[in-house]
Amino acid sequence: MDLSRRDFFHIAAALGIGLPSVASAASAPKRIDEVGLKDIYGFNAKGNVTILHICDMHAHIKPLYWREPSTLISAPNLTGTPGFLCGESFLKHYGMKGKTLDAYFDTFMNFDALAHKFGKMGGISHMKTLINHIKKERGAENVMLLDSGDTWQGTGVALKTGGEAIVKAQNYLGVDVMVGHWEFTYGKTRVKELIEMLNAKFVSQNVVGDDSFADDFEELIFEPYTIMERGGAKIGIIGQSFPFTSTANPKEFTQGWSFGLRLDTLQTYVDKLRKEEKVDCVVVLSHDGFSVDQEVARQVKGIDFILSGHTHDPSPRPTVINGTVIVIAGSHGKYVGRLDIDIQNHKVKGYEYKLIPVASNLIPADPEGEALVKELYSPYDSELSEVLGITKSTLFKRDTFHSTFDQLINDSIIDAMDSDISFTPGYRWGTTVLGGDSITMDDVYDMTAITYPNVYTFELTGLHIRTLLEDIADNVFNTNPLYQQGGDMSRLGGVTYEIRVGAVTGKRITNIMVGGKPLNDTKVYKVSSWGGNLQNAGSNLKDSLTRPVYDVTAAYIRRQKNVNISGNSNVRLMDYDCGCPKKGARGC
Amino acid sequence: MERRSFLKGFGAAAACAIALPHVASAAEEKKSASPMAMNFETAVAAITGGKALTPSAKVKMEAPEIAENGAVVPVKVTVESPMSDKDYVKAIHILASKNGNVRCANIYLTPANGEAFFGTRIKLGGTQDVVAIAEMSDGTFLTAKQNVKVTIGGCG
Numbered sequence: 020m021d022l023s024r025r026d027f028f029h030i031a032a033a034l035g036i037g038l039p040s041v042a043s044a045a046s047a048p049k050r051i052d053e054v055g056l057k058d059i060y061g062f063n064a065k066g067n068v069t070i071l072h073i074c075d076m077h078a079h080i081k082p083l084y085w086r087e088p089s090t091l092i093s094a095p096n097l098t099g100t101p102g103f104l105c106g107e108s109f110l111k112h113y114g115m116k117g118k119t120l121d122a123y124f125d126t127f128m129n130f131d132a133l134a135h136k137f138g139k140m141g142g143i144s145h146m147k148t149l150i151n152h153i154k155k156e157r158g159a160e161n162v163m164l165l166d167s168g169d170t171w172q173g174t175g176v177a178l179k180t181g182g183e184a185i186v187k188a189q190n191y192l193g194v195d196v197m198v199g200h201w202e203f204t205y206g207k208t209r210v211k212e213l214i215e216m217l218n219a220k221f222v223s224q225n226v227v228g229d230d231s232f233a234d235d236f237e238e239l240i241f242e243p244y245t246i247m248e249r250g251g252a253k254i255g256i257i258g259q260s261f262p263f264t265s266t267a268n269p270k271e272f273t274q275g276w277s278f279g280l281r282l283d284t285l286q287t288y289v290d291k292l293r294k295e296e297k298v299d300c301v302v303v304l305s306h307d308g309f310s311v312d313q314e315v316a317r318q319v320k321g322i323d324f325i326l327s328g329h330t331h332d333p334s335p336r337p338t339v340i341n342g343t344v345i346v347i348a349g350s351h352g353k354y355v356g357r358l359d360i361d362i363q364n365h366k367v368k369g370y371e372y373k374l375i376p377v378a379s380n381l382i383p384a385d386p387e388g389e390a391l392v393k394e395l396y397s398p399y400d401s402e403l404s405e406v407l408g409i410t411k412s413t414l415f416k417r418d419t420f421h422s423t424f425d426q427l428i429n430d431s432i433i434d435a436m437d438s439d440i441s442f443t444p445g446y447r448w449g450t451t452v453l454g455g456d457s458i459t460m461d462d463v464y465d466m467t468a469i470t471y472p473n474v475y476t477f478e479l480t481g482l483h484i485r486t487l488l489e490d491i492a493d494n495v496f497n498t499n500p501l502y503q504q505g506g507d508m509s510r511l512g513g514v515t516y517e518i519r520v521g522a523v524t525g526k527r528i529t530n531i532m533v534g535g536k537p538l539n540d541t542k543v544y545k546v547s548s549w550g551g552n553l554q555n556a557g558s559n560l561k562d563s564l565t566r567p568v569y570d571v572t573a574a575y576i577r578r579q580k581n582v583n584i585s586g587n588s589n590v591r592l593m594d595y596d597c598g599c600p601k602k603g604a605r606g607c
Numbered sequence: 608m609e610r611r612s613f614l615k616g617f618g619a620a621a622a623c624a625i626a627l628p629h630v631a632s633a634a635e636e637k638k639s640a641s642p643m644a645m646n647f648e649t650a651v652a653a654i655t656g657g658k659a660l661t662p663s664a665k666v667k668m669e670a671p672e673i674a675e676n677g678a679v680v681p682v683k684v685t686v687e688s689p690m691s692d693k694d695y696v697k698a699i700h701i702l703a704s705k706n707g708n709v710r711c712a713n714i715y716l717t718p719a720n721g722e723a724f725f726g727t728r729i730k731l732g733g734t735q736d737v738v739a740i741a742e743m744s745d746g747t748f749l750t751a752k753q754n755v756k757v758t759i760g761g762c763g
Contacts, residue, residue: 265675266758279671490758501672502756524734552759
């Protein structure tokens with residue numbers, strides 16, 4: 020869809036913004052209707068090498084809507100720092116203007132109005148057109164495409180093909196190197212099969228054998244790094260898979276493999292690449308998370324670039340710490356990060372970076388990609404395209420505490436299981452369904468497509484529930500990024516509570532109410548949960564109720580037909596006044 | 608359900624333990640009946656005989672930031688030392704500061720060991736500091752510590 024001037028008048032009226040003035044300087048941000056393909060492609064090319072970076076695509080090979088968070092809260096020492104920016108604080112930090120194409124992609128602001136007008140984001144056929152354009156501009160032999168992982172999981176088509184559809188998509192895009200996290204939830208055997216099908220190299224320095232009876236005990240499971248030559252330069256790429264895979268996801272999938280940050284060995288490989296392999300540039304391809312990688316840059320010396328992932332942050336400008344340049348490219352295929360590097364005399368002399376929005380209305384689809392997507396979806400089309408119901412309000416995923424699509428899932432679970440409390444995980448992947456649009460089975464899978472989808476129903480005492488909430492809060496709000504796991508708070512159905520994020524561990528959560536009554540520490544509650552391992556803490560597991568979450572949710576929406584979820588959070592944030600606080604402030 | 612069996616639930620099936628709840632830790636202290644049970648300060652004093660502990664970069668401890676499995680947390684301790692007859696490490700002690708039984712391992716060495724290194728796996732009842740103490744041949748005690756988080760996780 021091309022945006023006409025007429026379109027712009029409509030949106031300008033909707034948003035109450037004035038007519039665009041004549042651009043005074045070439046660099047002035049353009050209003051969204053003025054942006055053309057030239058602006059998206061526009062880049063101040065530099066040096067001899069281009070690294071293209073993608074992360075956290077979560078198997079979205081088709082374009083989608085993805086609303087960024089309106090609440091993104093952290094420990095007070097991290098508030099308003101890259102990784103914990105949203106809305107106005109995001110725009111201010113990066114010196115951006117609202118109502119631009121970038122602001123539509125990077126923030127939740129005016130999302131619904133802009134989404135209706137300006138369309139979906141990402142999709143491999145649009146990404147490929149962009150990648151092809153850059154390869155043509157720079158010379159394909161000077162360009163590489165690196166993927167920070169969380170690519171194989173997140174949609175129905177990914178789950179139903181055991182990840183294979185997405186590997187085909189990566190091969191089509193031309194991914195050169197990748198690392199993993201949710202990839203591992205297909206299990207060790209399947210991971211190895213998929214790596215066989217993958218044209219890219221899978222590298223990780225932080226996954227080692229943990230089984231003292233196996234041949235690979237204390238040995239690396241994957242190559243720790245790879246060296247690629249581009250533009251006459253030798254570039255060393257060290258892999259860092261998600262350090263807490265075995266804690267955040269069921270251990271059964273990676274039994275015998277040990278993860279961890281392993282900064283000691285990371286330093287060893289950086290030094291080895293420099294001294295023995297004589298590379299000209301050291302890159303860490305990482306799934307640590309944006310705030311963790313800022314800490315990695317403080318502790319590990321000699322890294323030129325960290326290409327981060329996991330926390331889904333769009334970062335229009337690099338963050339530089341101790342000379343290490345850190346970038347992260349959002350999520351769900353919304354962006355391709357372009358990093359041009361000037362390498363001279365075996366050293367990095369300079370760089371230029373741009374986070375390029377994959378605006379599917381502006382970047383034409385590559386026909387080959389469209390055909391591939393069609394082929395990959397065709398066996399599942401009839402199931403995935405089923406319309407389950409219509410939503411009145413916009414269903415979204417991202418927020419630190421509460422999101423509307425998760426509330427719909429919790430409502431479905433409580434309705435089906437007749438439980439007092441429902442836990443839905445605070446993952447950061449999913450989809451956005453605009454108010455007034457229909458909800459399809461594909462949308463439900465976008466929120467729930469995991470290899471351990473069961474909803475378990477069991478009993479927990481009030482004290483255990485309180486303890487669990489504190490434990491989860493400490494993973495999300497720890498003052499030390501190295502002790503965080505990079506997700507959001509679990510979403511609770513049937514419960515309201517107050518939280519002081521800055522309070523000490525174990526003292527953050529107060530005033531927990533279940534069904535409108537104060538939580539009783541000694542009372543036994545009927546609890547349902549999925550996507551975690553809470554069921555192992557409970558007693559009296561009700562096996563007869565156990566069912567996959569996507570079936571439970573789909574059945575509920577079919578019955579309701581019209582879904583109307585309120586945007587009211589069940590969590591009261593006591594030490595901040597708004598969802599996107601500024602650095603060092605309570606407010607925005 | 609007792610706290611112990613609650614923790615065991617995680618340990619056995621999820622293979623990871625939950626952080627010690629602040630509400631339950633007081634009850635735990637009252638109940639502890641192990642003959643080995645002593646608090647951290649008493650355990651350190653039993654090792655050092657009351658001498659001061661000196662934090663030192665010569666003691667290098669490797670432990671995960673977040674335990675993959677609270678029941679078997681890998682800990683490695685290396686102490687920089689010539690291990691000569693005149694200057695060697697007499698012992699390496701590993702302590703879990705908040706476990707019911709604080710002392711996890713006591714390793715006695717001689718110069719014949721050649722290298723002051725020990726690795727083991729310890730059980731942690733919750734998030735806490737793991738502490739290594741090196742008893743040197745000159746009668747001093749060097750130390751290093753690291754906080755290890757024990758969590759149910761599950762919110763990736």
